Amino acid sequence: MSTPTRAPERDPGRGSIATGAKRPGDGIFRGTATAAGTLILLTLAAVAAFLMWQSLPAFTTDDEIPRGSLTAYIGPLLFGTVLAAVIALVVATPVAVGIGLFISHFAPRRAAQGLGYLVDLLAAVPSIVYGIWGAVVLSQAMLPIYGWLADNLGFIPLFAGPASASGRTIFTAGLVLAVMVLPIITALARDIFLQTPRLHEEAALALGATRWEMIRYAVLPYARSGVVSAAMLGLGRALGETMAVALVLSVSNVVTFNLISNTNPGTIAANIALQFPEAAGVETNVLIASGLALFVITFLVNFAARWIVARSGVKA
Amino acid sequence: MTTTTGRTPQPSQDALAAIEQPLSKAALPRWAPWGVLAAAVVVALAVLLPGGTSVAAVAVLAGLLHLLLIGVVSRVKEGGRKAADRLVTALVTMAFLIAMVPLVSVVWTVVSRGAARFDATFFTYSMQGIVGEGGGGLHAIWGTVIVTLLATVISVPIGLMTAVYLVEYGGKSALSRAITFLVDVMTGIPSIVAGLFVVALFALLVGPRPRIALMGAIALSVLMIPVVVRSTEEMLKLVPNDLREAAYALGVPKWRTIVKVVLRTSLSGIATGVTLAVARVAGETAPLLLTVGLATRTNFDPLVGQIATLPVFAYYQYTQPGVPAQAGVDRAWTAALVLIILVMALNLVARLISRYFSPKGGR
């Protein structure tokens, strides 16, 4: 077994084919690669296990839980998390689809890549920067619009007002999230649009379709499920985004659909960021429990998005 | 088609006339969209100027007018189908321009406000003993470098080897499919949850609430590993099988083929992916807020004591600026500016690597 597999310098013509020992390098390398992959499985299992472990006291404790019970604590936060993410998605998806089409089918060929890069730059801005920008610039810029909405569309519950004087509303937070998920959805949508089989497109054009008709009949049907899953991946990202919301929102932990007033629901992620550094005792466990809830929700959303992609067979 | 009856039905003359289209039709000149846009801007200015106005208001009104005008003009002159086409062209172009608004606004805001403290002091002083004005972010810059570097050191080997396993060894095995699926799931883990995980882990290992750089690095690794795996996997798949076979046919063992041929060939792509992954986690705030805390002086020990990082530094300088408040807020903006420059530079480096170091060839 331990004999060398072959002579270091094989004499041309006289060497013979080595038999016996296997080379160790292959086994070691393969083992390392497999171990690395397995480590990832363990890490994810560990994330779930440790979060559960540490949130367990929140369920069993006799101590006072903030705001009475776990449900009363996490419920409004959950509501706010979903509300902000939905606002982000409703704003970002149409724009992202538009940009995706613009870059894939409308922009001049030579400029398209550069323009795509500009959109990608949006993803390169750190979340803390978006947060401060949202709190300082965007909320100010939105003030006149909130005022107008409250005055003219106040009969719609969403805009019931009274309009926030600081502009730091859940709607502003949703807009910041929209800007943050925009490059993600755009990049995926663009790739899917570009994957439309050239044959389908040319078939439509050969029938005398205008560019828009070609997109409507060839590109959009092909890309529909891909765009849906891109939006869901964006949703997963918006649900978990922390700093932008933590910096923008003035939180009062209510459940309300009023998007432009001073009283806003918080989000789970932002709440953890704001409370955790000073939390102690069972409050820590309650925060971790809320983190677990967030983990489960984003897991489900991402899972659904992947499932849609896998089912439709479009490569995202 | 049914061929049971002897006579095939013929479309009527009217129907044929409806299908028939002339080769040339009335069309708007090439400059029409620009002309309409100019008209829209002029009208918007004329309407809004008397009451005092802002750039934003003019842009919004001009945009809407442009949509309306181009639709109507094209419909009258070119017919409904062409009008729809022009309308959509205008809409998607606007979608792109809308996306540029926050980009320009963010960059402009950060640059203009961050410039105030973008000075030598900021890059040479920490916040040790600083109350009020002065001080700098040197400690935070070091902290970000240390934590990010540590995260890279942890993530790259694991991510790289996992990708090698998936592409070169795993095939369609159950383990390989499970890893692929969970890497996808990991990509979606909220960053704050990654932070919580590390807190929970260390609470179990070393007791309650330590805050050290290593924890932050592990939290960032949880976010970074899936990105590295994903990009490396794509790059390894791009290496043509021909090259692997060429090496095998030379009597090269599989692991050497992977290291010397496959990884070597995809090196620039992998480097690009890793750089982008570093750029992504370098700007992360939430997990660091929970795991590394903040310090006022430079801390080079990743195992002992809290450590300042640029994002967390910016966060606290903005939310708890001290007295006078403006000094803290200025420092926050400058920290944000440094962070943005750092991340954008990493992105640029990634593009340069992929452009100049990828293998060139005739194929």
Place this chain on the structure above:
Amino acid sequence: MAKLIDVSDLNIYYGSFLAVEDVSMTIEPRAVTALIGPSGCGKSTFLRSLNRMHEVIPDARVEGKVVMDGQDLYDKDVDPVSVRQHIGMVFQRPNPFPTMSIYDNVAAGVRLNAKRMRKKDMDDLVESSLRGANLWNEVKDRLDKPGMGLSGGQQQRLCIARAIAIRPSVLLMDEPCSALDPISTLAVEDLIAELKNEYTIVIVTHNMQQAARVSDQTGFFNLAAIGKPGRLIELDSTSTIFSNPSQKATEDYISGRFG
């Protein structure tokens, strides 16, 4: 150093699919053996089984014996990597390593196996291999340039130089000219004629004229129907196969009646 290969009762599988059935043949040393036959008849699969490249494909396996020098290549203790050091291979499409220079490509077989060699010895090895592949005069002034920068025919000869640099006994060629223009094809065919003085050469080709031009013996592979395994119909000297084959199927194929 050229060696004789004895193949007996070889069955080649992809998973449970039998691709090549019951092949027995003797491959003569210092000669060119050409394998011809219609697409999908398993001649490339057979070729790849001769240096155990076949098993690089997942689930692929082989039954039977391939004996070289008294050693069954499919014996349990035989290291496939070592087999490939003795039996080199040239592929359908030229595949120089894109990250390496011309020099490094030729040196790759030695370097990738981490064998140490003095600079002078390596220079000599590279030169003799490139000369052996009839490429030296064309590239001697730009050895440090990327191998991918050469023309297709030059790239293929570079791959041949790379294969002979590890001093194999046998050289397998899988349609080495199918991606080349006529002039490059001629250059490679000339090279094959020279190489057979030193190596046992087995070449798979779609081009019957090429088989007639370069080979000493020719094997004809065929399959009964799509989905059925390929078989060796007959093997004989090239002149016999092309002038007076013993099997009807061979004659039909040679005269262009099918395939």
